[in-house]
Amino acid sequence: MSTKLAVPVSAKTIKTAKQQIEAANQVGADIIELRVDYLENLDITAVKNLIAAVKNSGNSSVLVTCRDDREGGTGHHSIDLRMNVFAEAVQSGVDFIDLEFQNYKQQNIRRKIKPLLDSNPKTRLILSAHDFERKFQNISDLYTETKNCEPDAVPKLVYTANHINDCFEVFDLLHNSKDDVITFCMGEAGLISRVLAVKLGGFLTFASLNIKSATAPGQLTATELKELYRFDSINDKIELFGVIGSPVAHSASPAVFNTCFEKEKMNRLYLPLLVEDGQREFDIFLNNILKRTWLNFKGFSVTIPHKHNALDYAKNRGGFVEPLAERIGAANTIVINENGKINLYNTDCAGAMEAITENMKIERKDLRNVPVAVVGAGGVARAVVVGLTDVGAGVKIYNRTVQKAERLAKEFDCECAGLDDLPNLNAKLLINCTSLGMYPDIKCTPVLKEYLSSDMVVFDTVYNPAQTLLLKEAKKIGAKTIDGLSMFVNQAAAQFKLFTNKVPDRALMRKVVSQKLSQP
Ligand code: NAP
Numbered sequence: 001m002s003t004k005l006a007v008p009v010s011a012k013t014i015k016t017a018k019q020q021i022e023a024a025n026q027v028g029a030d031i032i033e034l035r036v037d038y039l040e041n042l043d044i045t046a047v048k049n050l051i052a053a054v055k056n057s058g059n060s061s062v063l064v065t066c067r068d069d070r071e072g073g074t075g076h077h078s079i080d081l082r083m084n085v086f087a088e089a090v091q092s093g094v095d096f097i098d099l100e101f102q103n104y105k106q107q108n109i110r111r112k113i114k115p116l117l118d119s120n121p122k123t124r125l126i127l128s129a130h131d132f133e134r135k136f137q138n139i140s141d142l143y144t145e146t147k148n149c150e151p152d153a154v155p156k157l158v159y160t161a162n163h164i165n166d167c168f169e170v171f172d173l174l175h176n177s178k179d180d181v182i183t184f185c186m187g188e189a190g191l192i193s194r195v196l197a198v199k200l201g202g203f204l205t206f207a208s209l210n211i212k213s214a215t216a217p218g219q220l221t222a223t224e225l226k227e228l229y230r231f232d233s234i235n236d237k238i239e240l241f242g243v244i245g246s247p248v249a250h251s252a253s254p255a256v257f258n259t260c261f262e263k264e265k266m267n268r269l270y271l272p273l274l275v276e277d278g279q280r281e282f283d284i285f286l287n288n289i290l291k292r293t294w295l296n297f298k299g300f301s302v303t304i305p306h307k308h309n310a311l312d313y314a315k316n317r318g319g320f321v322e323p324l325a326e327r328i329g330a331a332n333t334i335v336i337n338e339n340g341k342i343n344l345y346n347t348d349c350a351g352a353m354e355a356i357t358e359n360m361k362i363e364r365k366d367l368r369n370v371p372v373a374v375v376g377a378g379g380v381a382r383a384v385v386v387g388l389t390d391v392g393a394g395v396k397i398y399n400r401t402v403q404k405a406e407r408l409a410k411e412f413d414c415e416c417a418g419l420d421d422l423p424n425l426n427a428k429l430l431i432n433c434t435s436l437g438m439y440p441d442i443k444c445t446p447v448l449k450e451y452l453s454s455d456m457v458v459f460d461t462v463y464n465p466a467q468t469l470l471l472k473e474a475k476k477i478g479a480k481t482i483d484g485l486s487m488f489v490n491q492a493a494a495q496f497k498l499f500t501n502k503v504p505d506r507a508l509m510r511k512v513v514s515q516k517l518s519q520p
Helices: 014-026 044-057 079-091 107-119 139-149 164-176 188-199 222-228 253-263 279-291 307-316 323-328 348-360 379-390 402-412 419-424 469-476 484-500 506-518
Strands: 004-009 031-035 061-065 096-100 124-131 154-160 182-186 204-206 239-245 268-274 297-302 333-336 342-345 371-375 394-399 415-418 429-432 457-460 480-482
Touching: 004 014, 004 061, 004 222, 014 031, 014 044, 031 044, 044 061, 044 079, 061 079, 079 096, 079 107, 124 139, 139 154, 139 164, 154 164, 164 182, 164 188, 164 279, 182 188, 182 204, 188 204, 188 239, 188 268, 222 253, 239 253, 253 268, 253 484, 253 506, 279 307, 297 484, 307 342, 323 342, 323 348, 323 379, 333 484, 348 379, 348 429, 348 457, 348 480, 348 484, 371 379, 379 394, 379 402, 394 402, 394 419, 402 415, 415 419, 457 469, 469 480, 484 506
Parallel strands: 004 031, 004 204, 031 061, 061 096, 096 124, 124 154, 154 182, 239 268, 239 297, 371 394, 371 429, 394 415, 429 457, 457 480
Antiparallel strands: 297 333, 333 342
């Protein structure tokens, strides 16, 4: 049976609750959860009223929850009132009630609720347990305990993931349980569990109407779940991809890849994968993925701070590393092949080189002996310097930390200087590979306008915003400009080809990134 979309209604007043019920129907909720503990004037009449409102408004099932404050509820409602609410809900024939397992274990509560449920078989009990701080000591024991206590109930086991690696116990439970179960992780690190619950056959997943009406940390909105994460297309066979990085919350890649998967009608899904900094964190994450082949992960984009960690991981585990990635010292793409082995690539270099050649309407060989100024000496600068020196361009590297520029220049046999040498700039092509000018510091520029000239081509790898101050000033004096979106789209298109063996619609990719960047 497919996973249901449950949308909570969490309003202080009946009027607002009714508006939320309407909105929940509009976003296609399968289940409307009445979080009646949010009501300021909670009484039985209000509960009856809202149950009737859901039943009369559409085809959604009704779930009534009156959460205990100790498990994330609001309102300090007495236990007697809460039990009366549940009794009313069952007698009204709602589809589900959600009661805390800790409370249900108490004889007096159980004695009141169980006979009601026995005589109203339409209503199913959800027995829930929450930990807002950390993962449960042993989720599978907790699952067994709830099933032993009430075999017909649906266990709902939810905890906060402090790291993405905390999610894997939830995945194992979903994978191994034959009966209905609701389980996922709260918090940003738990986001993927709310989506993968759908792939792994969870009984339901929650999504809010909007960020304000979310009832738990990290809850996605129903629109995000449906439009960005392809809720209606997710099935148990779907192949998974994602971007590994920290931070990843604002990455444009999920929107770009999922839009292309949707357009090509591919059974694939792309997720943001927040893996905290550190080789150890990265290794644990990838080990967790690779040993669970049933998750069906097939590839990853890799971004800051893991591009080098990916390389070390592959080298230590006999993975294939493309020679270009080895020379750059960073990989931004991982492909998991049929045998579960990993192959690493770097598409940043090709992405930058194509941005240059396409926009300048030249071939790579035409860059031979062209004087190029590369500003920056970090990861992107390395990829750019490798691409340029391979075709024999005359590269000079400028960097704030001169020692880093010197190391890079020595490795690839080019010139270097500190940023204080920029007044003597003498280049046909200038490439910004620093983060200067990137949102939110959009008033910054790596090269003052006085040092630019109209016969220069100015390429900014920063793509948020697409029109940086550097590019605006270059344009003003008549220089040709290349924006970072071209590089972003090219490197993403090359990844798409590595992931799927198909060429994506690059114009669509560019449109999606531009739209994503224009959102607040
Ligand atoms: P990185 O390895 O951290 O390198 C950052 C570079 O920026 C270093 O050279 C650093 O100089 C310099 N820098 C940082 N803050 C500075 C400041 N206040 N003043 C002067 N220099 C400063 O980062 P990266 O991976 O190379 O990424 C750099 C930028 O490339 C990103 O911010 C992003 O906008 C862009 N990018 C674009 C794409 C694309 O597809 N278009 C892809 C990836 C990245 P020091 O060595 O002195 O610290």
